[in-house]
Amino acid sequence: MKCRDARAAISARFDDWDAGVDTSALEAHVASCAECRAEVKCVGFARELLDMAEAPEPSPSFDERVLAELNRRGWFDRLCDWFEAPARRVAAALIFSGLVMCCVLSLPQSHATSRIELLILQRQAAQAGMDISDIYPPFPDAVRRSEGGIDKCVWG
Amino acid sequence: MQLETQETDDQLVERARQGDRYAFCRLLARYRRQAVRTAYAMLRSMEDAEDVAQEAFISVFRSLHAYRGEGKFSTWLYRIILNLCASRQRLPGSRETASEIVETIAREGTTEEAAIRSVTVWAVLARLPAQQRAALVLREIDELSYAEIAEVMGIAEGTVKYHISEARRSFRRIWIQEIGDEM
Numbered sequence: 001m002k003c004r005d006a007r008a009a010i011s012a013r014f015d016d017w018d019a020g021v022d023t024s025a026l027e028a029h030v031a032s033c034a035e036c037r038a039e040v041k042c043v044g045f046a047r048e049l050l051d052m053a054e055a056p057e058p059s060p061s062f063d064e065r066v067l068a069e070l071n072r073r074g075w076f077d078r079l080c081d082w083f084e085a086p087a088r089r090v091a092a093a094l095i096f097s098g099l100v101m102c103c104v105l106s107l108p109q110s111h112a113t114s115r116i117e118l119l120i121l122q123r124q125a126a127q128a129g130m131d132i133s134d135i136y137p138p139f140p141d142a143v144r145r146s147e148g149g150i151d152k153c154v155w156g
Numbered sequence: 157m158q159l160e161t162q163e164t165d166d167q168l169v170e171r172a173r174q175g176d177r178y179a180f181c182r183l184l185a186r187y188r189r190q191a192v193r194t195a196y197a198m199l200r201s202m203e204d205a206e207d208v209a210q211e212a213f214i215s216v217f218r219s220l221h222a223y224r225g226e227g228k229f230s231t232w233l234y235r236i237i238l239n240l241c242a243s244r245q246r247l248p249g250s251r252e253t254a255s256e257i258v259e260t261i262a263r264e265g266t267t268e269e270a271a272i273r274s275v276t277v278w279a280v281l282a283r284l285p286a287q288q289r290a291a292l293v294l295r296e297i298d299e300l301s302y303a304e305i306a307e308v309m310g311i312a313e314g315t316v317k318y319h320i321s322e323a324r325r326s327f328r329r330i331w332i333q334e335i336g337d338e339m
Contacts, residue, residue: 015295039325046327047186050296053277054266056202057211058192063184065206066213067177085221091268115247 165229198241288323
């Protein structure tokens with residue numbers, strides 16, 4: 001057995017922790033090693049001194065300060081606190097995505113229509129003897145007013 | 157007269173999670189002393205120790221939703237305290253011993269001899285490597301088991317055993333170097 005293992009086992013036994021060390025091997029090592037024998041005698045040295053040391057007590061205002069700090073936190077901090085929970089983050093992300101989708105779907109379709117689609121619509125309207133704005137209300141005023149019609153307009 | 161039953165930490169945490177501030181105050185009252193003492197043993201500064209303990213409780217409050225009750229509440233609190241201490245570790249020689257003795261006498265109302273011994277104990281403790289110091293503090297001051305220390309420090313129980321053993325040995329060696337073979 002190595003001295004380091006023996007010392008660790010001595011220390012663990014002092015704490016009543018099962019070090020998983022063969023007792024007879026440990027005893028044989030301690031009997032043959034003066035340094036580890038000394039360790040057995042001194043293992044409680046630190047505990048004795050730490051027990052005697054004056055440990056400071058929290059100041060009387062400690063609780064008040066913690067609670068004041070919790071109350072002092074502004075709406076942004078509280079919002080951040082609320083979002084600390086992963087489930088809440090996921091829920092918020094889903095709600096936000098849903099709102100974005102609703103906004104996109106409720107937008108007028110004018111800007112989503114390509115130039116070719118407008119030309120087709122214009123032809124269909126002409127064949128039916130109607131104006132394009134009759135069959136496609138969002139048809140932009142600017143295009144309708146332009147001299148050359150759809151062909152001269154630039155579509156994004 | 158109906159006596160108030162002693163609620164477990166888990167019961168208090170559950171109530172605090174539901175927004176019961178009183179339950180959180182009970183947890184605070186139950187653990188503030190240990191929290192400050194542990195932080196003091198790690199940092200050797202009362203001001204820093206109270207700051208760390210305060211920050212730890214606020215962090216606990218913010219993370220109550222994450223507490224699943226799988227480990228002990230105290231273990232969780234100690235882990236936060238040790239992490240906060242690690243982030244503001246002071247150098248061992250950063251305190252003036254004389255002023256520390258005066259502070260201790262004033263604060264604890266103790267004798268000069270006891271104050272000198274206390275200050276020396278904390279000073280020797282501060283000279284241990286951080287991992288050894290943490291293991292020894294959790295064992296000797298907070299009286300945690302090896303399994304709990306392993307959970308707090310995120311290391312194996314076998315490693316805890318070595319840290320504590322080496323810490324005890326180093327503590328004694330430094331004490332003898334500084335003070336001599338006496339208590």
